[in-house]
Amino acid sequence: MNVKEQVSKIDAIVSQGAIVDAVKEFFAENVSTSDYSNGGTNGKAEMIAKMEGFAGSIAKVNGITHHHSIVDGFVSASEFTFDFSMKDGSKIYWHEIIRRIWNDEGKVIQEEYFNAQ
Secondary structure (H helix, E strand, O other): OOHHHHHHHHHHHHHOOOHHHHHHHHEEEEEEEEOOOOOEEEOHHHHHHHHHHHHHOEEEEEEEEEEEEEEEOOEEEEEEEEEEEEOOOOEEEEEEEEEEEEOOOOOEEEEEEEEOO
16 A cells, blocks of 8 residues: 555545535544644544534635645655535635645554645
8 A cells, every 4th residue: 555645545535625525535434633723533434524524514616725744654645735615605715734644555544634734
């Protein structure tokens, strides 16, 4: 399993806005996630539900920019900027680093989001 290839694939899917598809394809069943607002999930099913809810609340994707990714062994970091208009009239603008730990089967077992602003 080539982690660099997996990172390229998941980042390309995320760049297209298909975040639910990225979770379904690349996350291990026992994945855990955490973010800089002290939120998190335990397990793939919980993350899928969270991402489906989030994606459903987006009115318009104004832009998703993938800046860079680095890989060191089974750890990767990808820098993104997300710009969304939400159905409730709010705006979301995130510039973040997504750190992932991969298993030897090419699945994400831990994902953590860091505020890069």
